[in-house]
Amino acid sequence: MPPLSGFMLVFRVPHVNALSALRYTPPTMIAFVIRRIALTLPVAWIVVTLVFGLIHLVPGDPIAQMLGEGASVTEVARLRHELGLDRPVLEQYRTYLAGLYHGNLGVSFRDQQPVAASIRSRFPATMELAFAAFILSILFAVPAGVVSAIRRGRFADQGLGLVSLLGVSLPNFALGPLLILLFSIALGLLPVSGRGGILQLILPAATLGMGLAATTMRMVRGSMLEEIQQDYVRTARAKGLRERTVLFKHALRNGLIPVITILGLQMGSLLVGSFITETIFSWPGLGRLTIQAINARDYPLAQGCILTISLTYILINLLTDVMYSVVDPRIRL
Amino acid sequence: MNSLFRHNKLALAGFVIATFLVVAAVLAPWLAPFNPAGQDLTKRLEGPSWQHPFGNDELGRDILSRLLMGARVSMRVGGTVVLISGITGVLIGGLAGFAGGKLDTFVTVIVINSLMAFPGILLAIALVAFLGPGLDRLIFALVIIGWVGYARLARGQVLKIKTLEFVEAARAMGATSARVFFLHVLPSIIQPVLVQASIGMATAVLAEASLSFLGLGITPPAPSWGAMLNDGRNHLFDAPHMVVFPSIALVLTVLSFNILADAFRDWLDPKSLKY
Numbered sequence: 095m096p097p098l099s100g101f102m103l104v105f106r107v108p109h110v111n112a113l114s115a116l117r118y119t120p121p122t123m124i125a126f127v128i129r130r131i132a133l134t135l136p137v138a139w140i141v142v143t144l145v146f147g148l149i150h151l152v153p154g155d156p157i158a159q160m161l162g163e164g165a166s167v168t169e170v171a172r173l174r175h176e177l178g179l180d181r182p183v184l185e186q187y188r189t190y191l192a193g194l195y196h197g198n199l200g201v202s203f204r205d206q207q208p209v210a211a212s213i214r215s216r217f218p219a220t221m222e223l224a225f226a227a228f229i230l231s232i233l234f235a236v237p238a239g240v241v242s243a244i245r246r247g248r249f250a251d252q253g254l255g256l257v258s259l260l261g262v263s264l265p266n267f268a269l270g271p272l273l274i275l276l277f278s279i280a281l282g283l284l285p286v287s288g289r290g291g292i293l294q295l296i297l298p299a300a301t302l303g304m305g306l307a308a309t310t311m312r313m314v315r316g317s318m319l320e321e322i323q324q325d326y327v328r329t330a331r332a333k334g335l336r337e338r339t340v341l342f343k344h345a346l347r348n349g350l351i352p353v354i355t356i357l358g359l360q361m362g363s364l365l366v367g368s369f370i371t372e373t374i375f376s377w378p379g380l381g382r383l384t385i386q387a388i389n390a391r392d393y394p395l396a397q398g399c400i401l402t403i404s405l406t407y408i409l410i411n412l413l414t415d416v417m418y419s420v421v422d423p424r425i426r427l
Numbered sequence: 428m429n430s431l432f433r434h435n436k437l438a439l440a441g442f443v444i445a446t447f448l449v450v451a452a453v454l455a456p457w458l459a460p461f462n463p464a465g466q467d468l469t470k471r472l473e474g475p476s477w478q479h480p481f482g483n484d485e486l487g488r489d490i491l492s493r494l495l496m497g498a499r500v501s502m503r504v505g506g507t508v509v510l511i512s513g514i515t516g517v518l519i520g521g522l523a524g525f526a527g528g529k530l531d532t533f534v535t536v537i538v539i540n541s542l543m544a545f546p547g548i549l550l551a552i553a554l555v556a557f558l559g560p561g562l563d564r565l566i567f568a569l570v571i572i573g574w575v576g577y578a579r580l581a582r583g584q585v586l587k588i589k590t591l592e593f594v595e596a597a598r599a600m601g602a603t604s605a606r607v608f609f610l611h612v613l614p615s616i617i618q619p620v621l622v623q624a625s626i627g628m629a630t631a632v633l634a635e636a637s638l639s640f641l642g643l644g645i646t647p648p649a650p651s652w653g654a655m656l657n658d659g660r661n662h663l664f665d666a667p668h669m670v671v672f673p674s675i676a677l678v679l680t681v682l683s684f685n686i687l688a689d690a691f692r693d694w695l696d697p698k699s700l701k702y
Contacts, residue, residue: 136537137544144553151557263682265633267640267656268674275667366546370637374660385641388556400553404545411544 126419134412138405145401146190149179149393160203160391173203177394199398204390209398213380217402219289220379223371224364226295227303232357234307239314240346246319254311261308266367270301270374287376298375302367306360313356317349324348358414362407435693441686444679451495452502461489463496463650474668482668484658490669493650494676500651501632501680504562508569508631509624515570516577517613517620523578524585525608535582539575547572548634555643565644569631580623584616618695625688629681636677652677 149156157174158165174180177200178189193200199209242254264272277297278286285294321327322345330340368381376382380399387395451458461479467487475482481490523534542550554568588594589612597611638644639653647654652673659669 133540134544137541140541141545148553148557151554153559259682260678263678263685264674265636265677265681267637267653268670268677271656271660271663271670272674275663275670279664279667362546366549369548369552369641373641384552385643388552389642393557396556400549400556403549407546407549408544 123419127416130412130415134408138408141404141408142191142194142401143187145397145404146187148397148400150183152393156393160393162391199401200394202387202395203392204395209395212383212395213398213402216378216380216383219377220365220368220372220381222289223295223298223302223368223377223379224361226299227301227306227364227367228357228361230299231303231307231310234303235310236314236346236350238307239311240318240341242311242315243318243322244341258308258311261304261311264304266301266305266370267374269304270297270371273297273301274374287374289378298371298377301374302364302371305367306357306364309360310353310357313353314349317352318345321345321349354414354418358411358418361410361414365403365407365410435690437686438690438693441683441690444683445687448498448680448683449502452498455495455499459489459492459495461492463488463492464648465489474666481672482666484655484669485662485666490655490672493655494652494672497650497652497655497673498676498680500562500645500649501635504566504569504635505628505631507566508573509627511566512570512573513577513620513624513627516574516579517581517616519574520578520581521585521608521613521616524582525589525604525612531582534578539579539582542572542575543579547575548637551634551638552641552643555638560643560646562645562649565635565638568638569634573627573631576627577620577623580619581616584619585612588612588615618691622688622691622695625684625691629684629688632677632680632684 152159155170157170157177157179161169161173171180178186181189197210199213201207202209202212238254238257242251245251274286274297277284284297288294324345327340327345330344331337335344365381368377368379369385370381371377372379372382373385380403384396384399384403387393387399465488467483470479470483470487471485473479473483473487479489479491481494484490484493519534520539523531550572551568554571555564558564558568594607594611597607602611635644636651636653636656639651640657642654642657645651645654655673656670656677659666659673662669
C-alpha cells in the first residue's frame, strides 16, 4: 500500500467505522490507533500533574525566591495571593486544570504577559529549527548510509563511520561553538546568530541535526546491509534490473522501515536539543525562553514552557507510532 | 578480559582512554599544575604556552588545571549516578519481573512507561530548575531519570531467565524466593547491566555537562566542562582555545565509554552484527 493512501485511510475511516472496529478486533489499524491514543492520555495526565507539582519542589518559599532578597512581607503576600499559592493544594490543582482546558497557563511574573501568548509567539521558531534540522539530517543520512553499505569496509565506509562516531559523541554545546568558529569566524561564510533568512538557519540546524544524522546514518547502513542479502534482491538482479533500481526501488524501500521509527523518536530529541542549540545561537524559540525563564526564576513561565515541550514530544511520538503502523502493518499491537 | 581486546583495537583504545580519564580524575589535585580557581588577570585569555599548555580563561585561570578538576566532577557525577540508578533500577525492575502480577503491571505500565514517555533530559532540566542548582540536586535529578533504563532492562532479562531450568531446579530443591532471586537470577543478568552501565556513564557525563552549560548544574566557581564551554562561548573571537580543549575532553570521554559499551556487547554476544 503506498504510504499516502494509507495515511489518508487513518483519518478518513474512523467516522464511518470506528465503533465496529472497537467491537471487532485485533489487528485493524483503527483499533491500533484508538488503543495508542488511549495509552497516551494517562501519560499526558501524569505529565500535566508533574508539571503542576514542580513549583512545590522549590526549596523554601518560591515567592520569596522569585522576588529575591529585600522583598517586603506585604509584597510577598500579595504575589502569593495573585498566583493562588495561598489556597489549598487541591483547589490550586483544580484551577490549574481548568485553566489548561481554556488554554490559560497563567501570567508571567516578569513582564505580566499571559504565558500562553509568549509561548505561542516562540513556538514557531522552535518548530522551524527542529524541522530544518530534521530535513538536513535526512538529506545527509540516507545517501551516506547507502554509500556506506554498498562500499562496506572500503575507504568511504570507514570515513563515514568515523564521521558518524564523532557525530554521536560530539554534544550540541561543543559542536555549535566549533561550527561558529569554523564557518563564521575563520571562513566568514555564515552569520553567528539570530533568526531571519535561510543563511541564519544553516548553522543551528546543522548543530541540532548532527546527532540525528549520525544515528540515522548508522541505521540506514545496518538496515541496507541486511536487505542487500535478501533473496528478493538477488531475484531483482537476476532478472536484469539496473543496480540503481535494485538498490533504491527495492532494497532501500524495505530498508527504511526500521529507520522511520528511530526518526520519529529522535524528532522528539530535537525538541529537547533545542534548549542548548537555541541558547548558543540566540535563536528566539521555546528552548531559550525556558532557560531564560528558569534563570529569571519566572516559575509560571518555566512551567508553561516545560509543559508545552513535553506535550509536543508526546504528540510527536504518538504520530510516529501511527505513521509506523501505516508503513508496516506488522507493527500493530 | 583478554579476549575482549584481542581482536578489537578500537575497544583497547577506548579502554585505555577511559582508564586514563579515571586515573587523571582521581589524581587531579596532584596533577594539576596550578590552582584551578587561582586567578591571574595579567594572563587573561592568553593562548597556549609552555607554562600553560591549554592557555588561560577570562579570569586568567589555567585551563589544563580546570580541565583536570572538571574531569573529577564529571567522573564523580557519572560514577555516582550509574551506581545509584543501576542498583535501584535493577532491584525495582528485577523484582517486578520476578514477582509478576499486579506489582509488575504497576511498575512497568504506570511508572516506567510514563517516565520513558517523556524525554529524560527535559525532566532533569525541570527538576533542577525548580530544586535549584548544586551537585547533590544534579545527581538526584539524573538518578530520577536514569534508573528507568536499568529497570526496563532488568525486568526483560528476569522475565526471560526465570523460566529457565536452573531456576526451576533451585526452587525444586526448596530455595526461598529471596534466595532464588538474589543468588540465582540476579547474577545471570549482570552482563547486559554492565553494557547499560557503560552507556549510562557516557550519558550521565553528557547530561552533567549539558546542565552545567545551561547554568543549571554545578555552581560557578567549581570547574565543570559544560560551564567552561559556556564561558568560552563569549570569547569565540578572541580566545577559541577556551572552547576547543573542553570540547576535546568531553568528546574523548563520551567516545571512550560508548566504544567500551560496544565492545562489551560484542564480547557478550559474538553473533551480533558488527558495525
